[in-house]
Amino acid sequence: xxxxxxxxxxxxxxxxxxxxxxxxxxxxxxxxxxxxxxxxxxxxxxxxxxxxxxxxxxxxxxxxxx
Numbered sequence: 907x908x909x910x911x912x913x914x915x916x917x918x919x920x921x922x923x924x925x926x927x928x929x930x931x932x933x934x935x936x937x938x939x940x941x942x943x944x945x946x947x948x949x950x951x952x953x954x955x956x957x958x959x960x961x962x963x964x965x966x967x968x969x970x971x972x
Contacts (some may be wrong), residue, residue: 908958913939913952918932923958924955929951930942938952
């Protein structure tokens, strides 16, 4: 079952899915959250955005399989 949360509800350093992308939440940067994908691309996403929380996601598997 998908767990949909507001971005500000996620624990730091957790993973989430938005618009088909899997991103890692690093820290809050003003009104936006600083996030990256597995390739290191940076994304700034509004704190109130709804996202799919990925509780047991293994980021390293995606990097190895790329």
